[in-house]
Amino acid sequence: MQIVQRRPGLPGWAGAGGVLPILAILVVLLILVTVRQPDFLAPASLMSFLGRSAPIILLAAGQYFVIVSGEFDLSVGALVTAQVVVAARIIDSDPTRTWPAVLVLLGGGALVGLVNGLITTRLRVPSFITTLGMFLILVGAVYLWSNGAPKGGFSEEFRQFGRRAVEGVPVLGRVPYSLMVLLVLAALAVLLTRSDFGRILIAVGDNPRTARLSGVRVRRVRTIAFILSGLAAAVAAILIGGYSGVSFQAGAGLEFGSITAVVLGGVALGGGRGSVVGAMLGAVTLELLFALMNFYGVSGALRPTVQGAIILFAVAVATRRSSSR
Amino acid sequence: MTALSAVALLALAGCATDQPTAASSGGSSAPATGTGDQSKFFVQADYDNELALLDATPTGPADKPWEQVLDPTMVDTAKYAKAGPYKICFSNAALNNPWRQVGFKTMQAEVEAQADLIKEFVHIDAEGKDQKQIADINDLLGKDCDALIVSPNTTATLTPAVEAACRTGLPVIVFDRGVDTDCPVTFINPIGGYGFGHVSAEFVSQRMTPGGKLLALRILPGVDVLETRWSAAKVVFDRAQVDVVGVEFTDGDPAKTKKIVDDYIRRYGTIDGVWMDAGAVAVAAVEAFQDAGKPVPPINGEDQLDFLRMWKDNGLTAIAPTYPTYQWRTPIIAALRILDGQQVSNPWKLPQPTITEENLDSYLDPDMPPLHYAMCGCTGLPGYPQRWK
Numbered sequence: 001m002q003i004v005q006r007r008p009g010l011p012g013w014a015g016a017g018g019v020l021p022i023l024a025i026l027v028v029l030l031i032l033v034t035v036r037q038p039d040f041l042a043p044a045s046l047m048s049f050l051g052r053s054a055p056i057i058l059l060a061a062g063q064y065f066v067i068v069s070g071e072f073d074l075s076v077g078a079l080v081t082a083q084v085v086v087a088a089r090i091i092d093s094d095p096t097r098t099w100p101a102v103l104v105l106l107g108g109g110a111l112v113g114l115v116n117g118l119i120t121t122r123l124r125v126p127s128f129i130t131t132l133g134m135f136l137i138l139v140g141a142v143y144l145w146s147n148g149a150p151k152g153g154f155s156e157e158f159r160q161f162g163r164r165a166v167e168g169v170p171v172l173g174r175v176p177y178s179l180m181v182l183l184v185l186a187a188l189a190v191l192l193t194r195s196d197f198g199r200i201l202i203a204v205g206d207n208p209r210t211a212r213l214s215g216v217r218v219r220r221v222r223t224i225a226f227i228l229s230g231l232a233a234a235v236a237a238i239l240i241g242g243y244s245g246v247s248f249q250a251g252a253g254l255e256f257g258s259i260t261a262v263v264l265g266g267v268a269l270g271g272g273r274g275s276v277v278g279a280m281l282g283a284v285t286l287e288l289l290f291a292l293m294n295f296y297g298v299s300g301a302l303r304p305t306v307q308g309a310i311i312l313f314a315v316a317v318a319t320r321r322s323s324s325r
Numbered sequence: 326m327t328a329l330s331a332v333a334l335l336a337l338a339g340c341a342t343d344q345p346t347a348a349s350s351g352g353s354s355a356p357a358t359g360t361g362d363q364s365k366f367f368v369q370a371d372y373d374n375e376l377a378l379l380d381a382t383p384t385g386p387a388d389k390p391w392e393q394v395l396d397p398t399m400v401d402t403a404k405y406a407k408a409g410p411y412k413i414c415f416s417n418a419a420l421n422n423p424w425r426q427v428g429f430k431t432m433q434a435e436v437e438a439q440a441d442l443i444k445e446f447v448h449i450d451a452e453g454k455d456q457k458q459i460a461d462i463n464d465l466l467g468k469d470c471d472a473l474i475v476s477p478n479t480t481a482t483l484t485p486a487v488e489a490a491c492r493t494g495l496p497v498i499v500f501d502r503g504v505d506t507d508c509p510v511t512f513i514n515p516i517g518g519y520g521f522g523h524v525s526a527e528f529v530s531q532r533m534t535p536g537g538k539l540l541a542l543r544i545l546p547g548v549d550v551l552e553t554r555w556s557a558a559k560v561v562f563d564r565a566q567v568d569v570v571g572v573e574f575t576d577g578d579p580a581k582t583k584k585i586v587d588d589y590i591r592r593y594g595t596i597d598g599v600w601m602d603a604g605a606v607a608v609a610a611v612e613a614f615q616d617a618g619k620p621v622p623p624i625n626g627e628d629q630l631d632f633l634r635m636w637k638d639n640g641l642t643a644i645a646p647t648y649p650t651y652q653w654r655t656p657i658i659a660a661l662r663i664l665d666g667q668q669v670s671n672p673w674k675l676p677q678p679t680i681t682e683e684n685l686d687s688y689l690d691p692d693m694p695p696l697h698y699a700m701c702g703c704t705g706l707p708g709y710p711q712r713w714k
Contacts, residue, residue, distance in 0.1 A: 037592060045591050048617065052584060149423040153631075153695050163616065240580055244609050245631075246695075249578030294588040300573050 019278040022265050026281060029288045036295045043172045051165065051176025052243060053287040055080075055236035058182060059254055060261035060283035061189045061276050062232025065225040067262050070205035070271030071120060071127035073226065075134035076233045076258055079112055080251025082138045083237035085150050088246040092152040101158065105234045112138075113230025117223030127226075135255065142248070150246045162242020178239045185235065186280060192228075193276045201225060205271020253304070260307045261286045263314040286310070359569035360541075360559040366552035372560075375519040383676045390676050391651040391702045392658060395516070397670035402510060405496040406666030407471065410444035413660050414470035416461045418478035418502070419453035423629070423696040428653035430713050434706035435654040442661055455482040462486040466493055472660040475509075476501045496663045500656045510663055511671040513655045518553030521646045522602070524679050525625035526558035528644040529598045530565040532623040537597030540589050541572045542582060542610060544603050550648075554602045567598065579609035586613035599624040604645065607632045611641065628680055631695035633688055645680035651702030 033040045040046065059076055066073040083105050090101040116134055120127040165176040192198055203211045204221050212218050233251075240250050259269075265282025267274025290303060378395050385393035413436070420429055429448075436446045447468060451458030458478050463486065465473060473495050477483035484505045490497050491508035500513035533539065539562065544551055562569050571589055575582040589596055590613065601607055604627020611632075614621040623642040626632035628649075636643045652675050662669050678700060680688050688699035692710035703709055 040591065048587065052587065143421070147420055147426060149421075149426040149696060151694065151696075163612070244579035244583050244612070247577075247579045249576055250580065252576065252578060290584075291588055294585070295592055300585065 018266060019275055019281060022278050022281045022285060025264075026285045026288065029285060029292055033288065033292050033295060036292070040291075040295075044174060047165070047172055047174055047176060047179065049287070049291065050182075050284075051178045053284060054176070054178040054182040055162075055239045055243070056254065056257050056261065056287060057280045057283040058185060058232045058239070059236050059258040060265070060279045061186065062229035062236075063258040063262045064189075064265075064267055064274065064276045064279035065201060065228045066127070066222075067259070067267055067269060068205045068271050068274055069201045069222045069225040070208060071222055071225065072131060072259070072269075073116065073229045074128065074131040074255045074259075075112065075116060075138065076229060076236075077251040077254035077256075078135040078138035078142075079109065079230065079233040080237045080240060080254055081248060082142045082251075083108060083234055084241040084246060084250035085142050085146055085248065087158065087237065087241055088150055088152040088154055089146075090152070091155050091158055093155055095155040095157045098155050098157040102238060105237055106231060109230040109232075109234025109237075110227050111230070112233075113227035114223065116230070117226035120226070121219035121222050131255075150248060153246060154241060158238070159242040159245070162239040162244075178243070181235065181239065185232075186276075189276045189280075197221070197224075198276075202272055205268075205273075207272070256304075256307055256311075257286065258283070260310050263311055263318075268318050269315055359572070360562050361572065363559060364552045364556040366549050367556040371517075371553075372519045372557060375517050375557075376523055378516045378674060379520050379524065379677075389702070390649070390678065391654040393676050394670040395674040395676060398672070399668040400510065400671045401668060402496070402663040403666045405472075405510070405663050407664055409442045409664065411442060411471040411661070411664050412445040412447070412469060413443055413472050413474065413657065414447040414465045414468060415449070415474040415656075416458055416465055416476070417448060417450050418458060418476050420450050421453055424648070424650060424698060427698045427701055427713060428650040431650055431701050431703045431706065432653040432657060434703060434708050434712055435657045437707045439657060439661060443657075451478055453478060455479055458483060459486040462490055466490060466495070470495060471664055472496045472498065474498045474500065474656040474660060475504075477504055478502075480504055496660070498656045498659050498663070500652060509671075511659055511669050511673050513652060513659060513673040513675065515647075515649055515652055515675045515677040517677075518550045519557040520677050521648060522554035522557030522559075523561060524646040525554075525644060526561035526600055529600050529623045529625055530561055530567050532642055533567055533598040535566065536568055538570045538593050538595070539567045539598040539600060540586065540596050541569055541600045542585070542602070542606065543572065543574050544577045544605065545574050551602045558600055558602070562600075570596070575606050577603070577605045579606050582606040582609040583613040583616070586610050587617060590614065590617050590619055595619065596622055598622050601625055601627075603627060604629050604632055608635055611635055611639070615639075628688065628699040629695070630690065630693055630697045630699055633680065633685065633699060634695070637685060637689055643682075647678060647680065647698075647700040649675065649677060649700035649702070650698045651675075651700060654702060654706075 063073055063076065087101045087105055090104060091097045112134065116131055119125050119130045161177050161181065165174040167174055169175045200216050200221055204216060204218050208218050261283035262279040263269060264285055265274065265278035267279050381395045383393035383395050384397055417429065419425055436443055449461040449465065451461050455478050462475065473490050475487055475497060477499065480503055487497060487499065487504045488506050488508055497509040498511055498513065499509045503512055543555055570593060573585045575585060599610055599622055601610065607624065607626030608631050611621050611624065621639065621641050625644045625646065628645050628647040633645065655673065655675060659669050659673065690699060694714055697713055703713065
C-alpha cells in the first residue's frame with residue numbers, strides 16, 4: 001500500500017511533523033533542569049520521574065492515533081476517572097479481584113473508544129462534540145453512581161503496577177513497573193505506526209477523500225484509532241490508580257494534557273502529519289516543563305495557562321507552516 | 326472541566342464558596358517566612374473567638390460530644406412546644422462528598438434512634454445548588470413540617486429563604502454553615518476553620534527543628550472554610566519562624582499531590598514538615614515520602630480512616646484535627662428539644678476534638694471503609710456498622 005508519498009526535501013524525522021524540534025526543546029529543558037537541580041539526571045530521580053509520567057505518555061500515544069487520523073478525543077480524562085472509580089468498586093480491597101478488574105477496565109476502555117468511533121464515523125457527529133459528550137456522560141454517570149463519594153478500595157496487587165518497582169537493578173537502581181509497561185506499549189505503538197495500519201491512518205488524516213478513493217475503509221480506521229485511545233486510557237487508569245489511589249480527580253485535565261503533548265510533539269491538529277514517538281516525547285517534555293516550573297519556584301497554578309499557550313502557539317506555528325508549503 | 330473539578334473540590338471540602346465578609350481585616354504584617362500575604366478571609370475577632378473556644382470546657386455529657394455545648398447561651402423555646410410524634414424536614418445543601426455522606430447517614434441513624442418521637446423525616450438534597458435549595462425550602466414550608474433543619478449551601482444567598490421560613494412561625498435549625506440572620510432558633514456547628522488550622526500548624530511546627538523546611542498543601546483558594554484554616558496556620562508559621570518552602574494547591578488530586586511532594590523532596594533533599602488544609606490527600610503526601618525512600622516528616626491529616634490507618638501502621642508523627650461529622654446528629658436532638666419546649670443554646674457550639682497519638686487507637690474502627698470519617702459518633706446508632714459501608 002503506497003498511498004503516502006513523502007514530500008521531497010527533508011527526511012521524515014526532520015521536517016514538518018518530525019521529532020527533531022521536540023528533541024531540541026527536550027534537550028534545552030533538560031539542561032535548564034540540570035542547572036537548577038544537578039541530581040535530576042541521577043538514576044533514582046530520573047526513574048521516578050519517568051515512572052510517574054508513564055500514564056500521560058501512554059495517553060499521548062493513544063491521543064496520537066486519534067489526532068493523526070483527523071479527529072479528537074476529549075473523553076480520555078473522564079474515562080480515566082470513571083475507570084479508577086469503577087476499579088475501586090470492583091476490587092473493594094479484595095486481591096483476588098485484581099486481574100478481573102484489569103480485564104474489565106481494558107474492555108471498558110475499548111468499548112468507550114468503539115462508541116466514540118461509531119458515533120463519529122457512522123452518525124457523522126464531529127469527534128469534538130462526540131467525545132465532549134462522552135466526557136460529560138462519564139462525569140455525570142460516575143457522580144450519579146457513586147453519589148460523589150468513591151466507595152471500595154484497591155488491593156496492593158492492583159496498586160503495584162503504578163507504585164512499585166523492580167529494586168536493585170544495576171546502574172538504574174529502582175525501575176518502576178509503570179516504566180516497563182510504558183516501554184513495552186511504546187514499542188508496540190511504534191511497530192503499529194510502522195505497519196500498513198499506521199500509514200493508512202496518516203493517509204486518512206491527511207486527506208480522507210483520497211484515502212477513500214484509494215480503497216481505504218476510512219470509518220473503520222478512525223474507529224480503531226478511538227479504540228486504541230480508549231485502551232491507552234484504561235492502562236493509564238490502572239497506572240494512575242496504582243500511583244495515587246482512589247480519587248475523583250484521577251483523570252482531571254488529562255484530555256488537555258494529552259492533546260498538548262501531542263501538539264507539542266509536532267503532530268498536526270487536523271491530522272495527516274506527525275509521529276507517535278514525537279507525541280510521547282511531547283508528553284515527557286510537558287511533564288519536564290512542569291517539574292522545571294516547580295524547581296524554579298513558579299506557582300503550579302500557572303500550569304493550565306502554560307498548557308493553553310503551548311496549544312495556541314503550536315497550532316499557530318503549524319498553520320503557518322502548512323499554509324506556506 | 327475546571328468548573329466540574331471545582332465543584333468536586335468544593336464538595337471535598339464539605340462546603341461551598343462564599344465571598345469574604347466586608348468585615349475582613351487585612352493581614353498581620355508578619356516577617357516574611359514564605360507564607361505570603363494574609364488571606365482576605367481572615368477576621369481577627371472570629372479567630373480570637375475560635376482560639377478561646379479551643380480551651381473552653383464543654384457542658385453536657387462527656388461521652389456524647391454531639392450533645393455538648395461550648396460557652397452556652399440558653400434560649401427559651403416554650404412557644405414551639407407541641408405534642409409529638411413530629412414531622413421533621415431537612416433541606417440539605419448537598420450529599421456530594423464523603424464527609425456529607427457520612428454525616429447524612431449518621432443523621433438518618435439518629436432519626437431511626439428517635440423513631441418513637443419522629444413520625445416522618447423529609448429530606449431534600451439541593452445537589453450543591455443555591456437556587457434549588459431556595460426552592461426546596463419553599464416547598465418544605467407547604468408540607469406541614471413541625472421543625473425545619475437547614476444546612477445552607479452558601480451563607481448570603483440562602484439567608485432570605487431561611488428568613489422566609491422563620492416568618493411562618495416554624496422552628497428553624499441551621500447547622501454546618503451559617504446564615505446572616507438571627508431568626509433561626511439555633512445555629513449548630515463545631516468550633517471552625519481557625520481552630521483546625523491552629524491546632525494542626527502548632528503540632529507540625531513544634532515537632533520540626535527551628536528553621537526547618539515546611540511544605541503547606543492546600544486544596545484550592547477562595548473557599549472560606551479552607552481559607553480560615555490556612556490563615557490560622559499562617560499566623561502560627563510566621564510566629565514559629567519555620568521556613569515555609571512552598572504553599573501549593575493540590576486540587577484534592579492525589580496524583581498531583583504526590584508529584585508536588587516528590588518534586589519538593591528532590592528540590593530540597595528533605596522536607597521537615599507537611600501541613601494540609603484538609604485530609605483528603607494526606608495519604609498521597611505520606612506515600613510520596615515512602616516511595617522516595619525518605620522518612621515521613623511530622624504531618625497532619627483529618628479523621629478519615631485511610632489516613633488514621635496509615636498513621637498507625639507506619640508509626641507517623643501525626644495529628645488529625647477534625648470537623649466532626651457527629652454534628653449531623655445534633656440538629657435532630659435540638660429539634661426534639663425545641664418541640665418539647667426545652668431550652669437550647671444559641672449558638673450551639675460543639676467541641677471539635679483532635680485525634681492524637683494518645684487517642685488514635687480508639688478511632689481506628691476496623692469495620693469501616695477507608696473514606697469513613699472516624700469522628701461520626703455513630704457506633705451506638707441503629708444500623709452500625711452496615712449503614713456506613
